[in-house]
Amino acid sequence: MSEPPLVLERVSATYGREPVLREVDLEVGPGEIVGLVGPNGSGKTTLVRVASRTLRPTAGSIRVGGQDLTRMSAHDAARLVAVVPQDVVPAFTFTALELVLMGRSPYRTRWGGGGPQDWAKVREAMAATQVQHLADRPVDELSGGERRRVVLAQALAQDAPVLMLDEPTTHLDVRHVLDLLSIVRRLAEVEGTAVLAIHHDLNLAASTCDRLVALHRGAVVASGTPASVVTSALLREVYGVEADVSTDPATGRPSVRIGVPSEPAAPLGRRAHVVGGAGRGAPILRGLAEAGYDVSAGVLHASDTDADVAERLNLVRVSVPPFSAIDAEAEEACRRLMFEADLLVVCDAPFGPGNVANLRLALATARSGVQTILLEQIPIEERDFTDGEASQIWSELRSVATVARSYEELELVLR
Amino acid sequence: MRRAVPYRRVILGLVAGLMAAFLLGVAVGAVWIPPIETIRLIAWKLGLTARPEDVSRATEVIVFQLRLPRVLLAAIVGGALAASGAVFQGLFRNPLADPAIIGVSSGAALGAVLVIVTVGAGSLGAFAVPLAAFVGAIATAFVVYRLARIGPAVQVATLLLAGIAIAAVISSFMSLVMSFSGEEIRDIYAWLLGGLVAQGWRSVEIVSPVVILGVAGAWLVAHELNLISLGEERAAQLGVELDRLKRTSIAVGALLAAAAVSVAGVIGFVGLMTPHLLRLVIGSDHRRLVPASVLGGAILLILADLIARTVVAPSELPVGVVTALIGGPFFIYLLRREGRKAGARV
Numbered sequence: 001m002s003e004p005p006l007v008l009e010r011v012s013a014t015y016g017r018e019p020v021l022r023e024v025d026l027e028v029g030p031g032e033i034v035g036l037v038g039p040n041g042s043g044k045t046t047l048v049r050v051a052s053r054t055l056r057p058t059a060g061s062i063r064v065g066g067q068d069l070t071r072m073s074a075h076d077a078a079r080l081v082a083v084v085p086q087d088v089v090p091a092f093t094f095t096a097l098e099l100v101l102m103g104r105s106p107y108r109t110r111w112g113g114g115g116p117q118d119w120a121k122v123r124e125a126m127a128a129t130q131v132q133h134l135a136d137r138p139v140d141e142l143s144g145g146e147r148r149r150v151v152l153a154q155a156l157a158q159d160a161p162v163l164m165l166d167e168p169t170t171h172l173d174v175r176h177v178l179d180l181l182s183i184v185r186r187l188a189e190v191e192g193t194a195v196l197a198i199h200h201d202l203n204l205a206a207s208t209c210d211r212l213v214a215l216h217r218g219a220v221v222a223s224g225t226p227a228s229v230v231t232s233a234l235l236r237e238v239y240g241v242e243a244d245v246s247t248d249p250a251t252g253r254p255s256v257r258i259g260v261p262s263e264p265a266a267p268l269g270r271r272a273h274v275v276g277g278a279g280r281g282a283p284i285l286r287g288l289a290e291a292g293y294d295v296s297a298g299v300l301h302a303s304d305t306d307a308d309v310a311e312r313l314n315l316v317r318v319s320v321p322p323f324s325a326i327d328a329e330a331e332e333a334c335r336r337l338m339f340e341a342d343l344l345v346v347c348d349a350p351f352g353p354g355n356v357a358n359l360r361l362a363l364a365t366a367r368s369g370v371q372t373i374l375l376e377q378i379p380i381e382e383r384d385f386t387d388g389e390a391s392q393i394w395s396e397l398r399s400v401a402t403v404a405r406s407y408e409e410l411e412l413v414l415r
Numbered sequence: 416m417r418r419a420v421p422y423r424r425v426i427l428g429l430v431a432g433l434m435a436a437f438l439l440g441v442a443v444g445a446v447w448i449p450p451i452e453t454i455r456l457i458a459w460k461l462g463l464t465a466r467p468e469d470v471s472r473a474t475e476v477i478v479f480q481l482r483l484p485r486v487l488l489a490a491i492v493g494g495a496l497a498a499s500g501a502v503f504q505g506l507f508r509n510p511l512a513d514p515a516i517i518g519v520s521s522g523a524a525l526g527a528v529l530v531i532v533t534v535g536a537g538s539l540g541a542f543a544v545p546l547a548a549f550v551g552a553i554a555t556a557f558v559v560y561r562l563a564r565i566g567p568a569v570q571v572a573t574l575l576l577a578g579i580a581i582a583a584v585i586s587s588f589m590s591l592v593m594s595f596s597g598e599e600i601r602d603i604y605a606w607l608l609g610g611l612v613a614q615g616w617r618s619v620e621i622v623s624p625v626v627i628l629g630v631a632g633a634w635l636v637a638h639e640l641n642l643i644s645l646g647e648e649r650a651a652q653l654g655v656e657l658d659r660l661k662r663t664s665i666a667v668g669a670l671l672a673a674a675a676v677s678v679a680g681v682i683g684f685v686g687l688m689t690p691h692l693l694r695l696v697i698g699s700d701h702r703r704l705v706p707a708s709v710l711g712g713a714i715l716l717i718l719a720d721l722i723a724r725t726v727v728a729p730s731e732l733p734v735g736v737v738t739a740l741i742g743g744p745f746f747i748y749l750l751r752r753e754g755r756k757a758g759a760r761v
Binding site: 049073074077085088089090093094095103108 | 639646648653654699
């Protein structure tokens with residue numbers, strides 16, 4: 001088995017004294033599209049510059065088709081690695097055809113013009129990117145989308161086994177983004193071109209790349225399938241944002257929704273406690289926090305959706321490890337939160353031996369006079385996993401609490 | 416802006432224009448010499464025909480000793496300046512660049528002025544002035560290049576700034592030299608304003624090999640100049656060794672400009688206007704632009720010289736004054752147009 005088209009081994013690079021790449025290992029196989037993700041300044045562009053021989057690494061090796069890239073002339077390297085830059089704005093007026101022909105320059109000898117081979121490749125590249133009809137048009141008269149396709153054709157004309165894309169879709173509208181990426185996909189499939197693409201948009205990267213490599217402060221922090229790289233933990237660590245990562249049901253690819261922290265309302269000076277679980281409490285936690293309540297939650301099981309949301313909203317919470325029963329200490333802590341609250345909301349979460357203690361606490365709290373609301377969109381019978389104990393407590397709760405049949409109704413009751 | 420005129424037709428037109436300008440340049444003067452007589456005389460000199468008996472001996476002397484070398488020199492100098500301009504504009508990715516911008520012309524002038532002051536413009540000076548100008552031009556290009564080189568890279572902006580700074584230093588130094596000079600000041604001014612006055616064949620013999628070398632060099636870097644107009648990074652991605660290209664282009668541009676300045680003094684605007692006008696007609700491919708500029712520059716300077724020696728006959732204007740009078744307004748027009756374009760783009 002021969003070596004992959006592009007192999008980087010322990011590559012480091014600096015700008016001046018500032019290290020921008022730290023011992024990066026990376027491989028791109030034939031026909032594979034690898035996406036490079038990471039925030040601004042994480043070293044993505046530097047990595048492409050190093051891997052295309054426009055910047056010398058300070059350490060490590062870069063091999064293209066088994067050959068050491070740093071020992072090659074620029075002329076030879078340009079036959080092996082083609083780069084699609086963000087945009088090209090020529091200083092002088094060139095036609096689209098002239099621009100694409102320049103992609104053949106790595107193949108020309110000092111005195112030679114374009115041979116039949118060059119013309120064939122240029123025609124092929126212009127056909128693939130659908131810019132033949134623009135051939136005689138000056139590039140500075142083209143639209144942004146047309147010009148990007150001409151630049152892509154220029155890179156394709158280089159006929160290199162490795163193609164790098166430096167944020168090729170910035171400032172393009174959705175239609176053009178998809179067109180451009182499908183051309184690249186076809187190239188990878190048909191020609192076996194190894195593609196390394198910098199993407200700013202994580203969703204785009206996750207949905208169009210075979211594999212992702214995440215860079216943070218010049219080092220690789222995650223590498224693998226899109227699902228294994230795009231996680232909320234990575235987003236928090238690398239981008240410093242809170243986001244929900246779900247799986248797109250149509251493609252099976254991860255999909256990122258960045259949580260925009262909403263402006264909190266003026267504090268009401270009222271305490272509310274929520275008994276949740278299995279994500280039933282999440283909308284209520286958010287709603288109450290946004291309405292200005294001082295919200296607490298518990299007892300929750302760690303890594304439950306409600307626990308995640310409570311953590312993200314930075315709420316006071318009591319939690320126990322996953323799949324374990326509520327211990328005495330947690331129960332006592334939660335009892336205090338509940339009894340001190342002005343409002344208690346009990347959600348229609350599933351109740352089993354692990355969390356039925358929450359219901360007992362809620363009943364005691366409601367009986368002590370704390371205003372209590374029950375959410376009952378799902379009947380208790382469908383979520384009682386305690387052989388009747390939960391249903392028993394629930395019916396006693398109904399006698400001392402207000403019942404809401406849906407989230408909307410709950411909102412009305414709260415107002 | 417679609418290009419209506421095919422390249423081949425433009426070149427044919429330029430060649431025809433050059434021949435017409437050439438014959439006109441030889442014909443016009445104190446004595447009118449019909450172009451047909453010039454053609455017959457040249458055919459005879461080339462050994463194609465017998466001596467045309469009806470052409471007087473005086474006409475023969477005027478054509479071969481006075482007009483022909485002057486017109487040829489104008490053509491060579493104009494071609495060299497225009498090719499130099501094409502190279503510098505390409506390298507700096509700026510249609511306003513010119514040999515004068517990186518200080519080459521001032522360097523050449525300083526060399527010449529030093530010789531005029533110390534040796535004089537006569538006998539020995541006649542040979543020493545071009546040589547000193549040439550040395551001055553190349554030395555300046557080298558110094559500017561070294562100054563602009565920060566670490567491994569030469570940035571265009573620093574190169575332009577270094578050129579401007581060096582040109583300022585040189586011109587004040589030149590003023591100093593001139594203020595200490597006596598009667599040579601007239602020679603200095605004559606040279607500084609640029610002129611093709613009565614130089615005979617020797618100047619043609621000195622500069623033509625240098626200019627041919629320079630034009631060949633410009634043709635060699637032409638393709639890479641196309642690539643660098645996409646930006647340095649993109650050019651590197653397409654296989655250009657940037658530093659080598661910069662070194663070669665500056666050497667070639669300086670060589671051409673130095674050759675021109677060394678025999679004709681400082682003649683502005685030919686290097687600026689010619690490539691720019693031709694770009695509008697044949698596009699920006701430097702492999703076309705360089706040959707076309709050589710022809711266009713030759714035509715332009717022959718005509719400018721024709722104007723210079725006829726408008727105030729029997730006296731003469733320095734040719735640099737004529738090119739400046741045509742080129743100055745053109746430069747301002749360009750500047751405003753570029754400004755508007757930049758404004759529209761932002």
